[in-house]
Amino acid sequence: MRALALVLFAACSYEPRANQQPGDGTQGDGPPQTDAPETDAPPDAFVGPPPSACVTKWLAATPPLFSIPVFVERVGNVSINNGLDERDPFISSDGLQIYFSRVDGSNEDILTASRAQVGDPFSVVAVKTSLTDEGAIDSKVTMTGDDLIAFIATERGGGEGAADLWEARRTTAGSGAFDPMTQEHLAAINDGNKQLDPYISPDGLRLYLAAGNPQQIVRSSRATLEDNFSAPQPVTQLNGTVGDADPVMTADERVVLFTRRDAGGSTDLFYATRAERDQVFGEPQQVTFNSIDLDADPMISGDGCTVYFSSTRDAGTSDYDLFVTDMTP
Numbered sequence: 278m279r280a281l282a283l284v285l286f287a288a289c290s291y292e293p294r295a296n297q298q299p300g301d302g303t304q305g306d307g308p309p310q311t312d313a314p315e316t317d318a319p320p321d322a323f324v325g326p327p328p329s330a331c332v333t334k335w336l337a338a339t340p341p342l343f344s345i346p347v348f349v350e351r352v353g354n355v356s357i358n359n360g361l362d363e364r365d366p367f368i369s370s371d372g373l374q375i376y377f378s379r380v381d382g383s384n385e386d387i388l389t390a391s392r393a394q395v396g397d398p399f400s401v402v403a404v405k406t407s408l409t410d411e412g413a414i415d416s417k418v419t420m421t422g423d424d425l426i427a428f429i430a431t432e433r434g435g436g437e438g439a440a441d442l443w444e445a446r447r448t449t450a451g452s453g454a455f456d457p458m459t460q461e462h463l464a465a466i467n468d469g470n471k472q473l474d475p476y477i478s479p480d481g482l483r484l485y486l487a488a489g490n491p492q493q494i495v496r497s498s499r500a501t502l503e504d505n506f507s508a509p510q511p512v513t514q515l516n517g518t519v520g521d522a523d524p525v526m527t528a529d530e531r532v533v534l535f536t537r538r539d540a541g542g543s544t545d546l547f548y549a550t551r552a553e554r555d556q557v558f559g560e561p562q563q564v565t566f567n568s569i570d571l572d573a574d575p576m577i578s579g580d581g582c583t584v585y586f587s588s589t590r591d592a593g594t595s596d597y598d599l600f601v602t603d604m605t606p
Contacts, residue, residue: 323555325529331581331604335532336550343566343584346600348591349375350398357390357403358591358598365417366576366585366599369424374451375399375585376406377599378416385414387429391452407454408445416440417574422479422528424450426502429458430473430486436460438469442486465508466497474523478530479579483554485512487522494524494535514558515549528579530554534564536573544573546586566602573597 334341348356349366357363362380369376372395379388388403409415413433420427427445436443442463445455466472466486474487484497484506493516495509515521520538531554537547545567549558564584566572574587574597582604587597 323553325531325553328529328531329527329580329582332527332529332531334604335527335548335581336552340548340562340565342605343564343602344605346566346586346588346590346602349585349599349601356598357399360594360596362587362597363599364587364597365574366587367418367420368576368578368585369420369450370422370579371395371424371450376418377403378418379403380597383414384412385416386411387415387418389452408458414440417474417523419475419477419525421477421481422579426477426481427455428475428477428484430475431458433458437467440471440473441467442472442475442484462499462503462505464505466506476524476526478526479528483530485524485526487524491518491520491538492522494521512558515561517561521547523574525576527577527581532577532581533558534575534577534584535561536575537561544571546572546575546584571597 328336348358350356363377364380365378367376368374374389374391376387376389378385386409387406389406390399390403391401392399408418408427408429410431410433413431415429415431415433418427418429425447428442430440431443432440441460443458443460444462445458447453447455460467470488472486472488476485481502482499486495486509487493488495488509494512496512497506497509499506515524515533515535517537519540521535523536524533525535526533531552532548532550534546534548536544538544546564547561548564549561551558568588568590570588570590572586572588572590576585577583583601585599585601588600589595589597591598
């Protein structure tokens with residue numbers, strides 16, 4: 278049985294979700310909130326800690342190599358994956374819990390499973406979390422570095438319409454339940470169109486997501502955890518012409534992974550890098566572990582060494598399953 282590595286953080290997928298078939302070429306609804314270019318902050322205004330060994334490899338000119346992706350498993354060598362679509366993996370900061378979305382008919386729920394220590398397979402059968410709204414379409418979850426603030430994309434009632442972002446907080450990480458969800462800090466982000474694929478920075482101050490038709494990656498920010506997020510701005514360096522979504526980053530925010538759709542409806546994983554988190558990203562490149570099938574919903578560990586994602590690459594099936602791969606020495 279394969280040991281899984283510690284990871285820090287996750288992504289969602291192209292829309293519409295409930296009726297989408299792998300490879301159907303469907304895209305999201307609604308325009309981005311603004312056409313202003315994303316500039317992050319003045320260059321060289323921030324200097325972070327030195328990059329980890331794996332992040333250094335991402336920053337090199339040649340894409341880093343990864344092991345052959347394998348199923349995400351639990352005890353007994355029985356996969357968390359089944360005949361339904363499993364997507365949008367997120368791993369807690371301590372590496373002991375996995376969160377993901379499962380599509381079952383017209384419903385989509387957020388599930389979680391746990392393990393006793395990093396390196397073990399996940400030992401508890403996946404169960405629905407307190408973030409799930411029964412009967413609604415709940416997709417990607419993302420959390421701050423302390424695992425105390427969560428954001429999800431959901432079509433539950435009480436929002437602005439279609440898919441919105443909601444926030445929930447808790448006082449205890451791990452299996453602690455979240456308080457009721459709110460849109461208090463998200464008024465400048467949510468509207469009647471679809472907001473999907475949230476990624477929150479470890480400090481909770483920068484929020485990336487996918488919006489528009491075709492989908493684009495946009496960014497919002499706030500000064501403190503109690504402030505409202507700003508109106509999203511497109512991250513122009515990451516956006517192509519057909520559709521881009523599912524942004525996730527290493528803990529230092531130097532490496533971003535995301536999903537890109539091509540004109541034929543296929544999706545692959547791409548990445549881009551920058552020297553510091555306040556600078557613009559370079560030209561996106563494909564990762565080395567894409568397949569001929571649909572690959573999407575990446576989640577990269579904080580140190581950049583491990584990637585979780587969803588794919589239809591399993592022979593003999595067409596559903597999405599969760600896979601994991603590690604950077605090779």
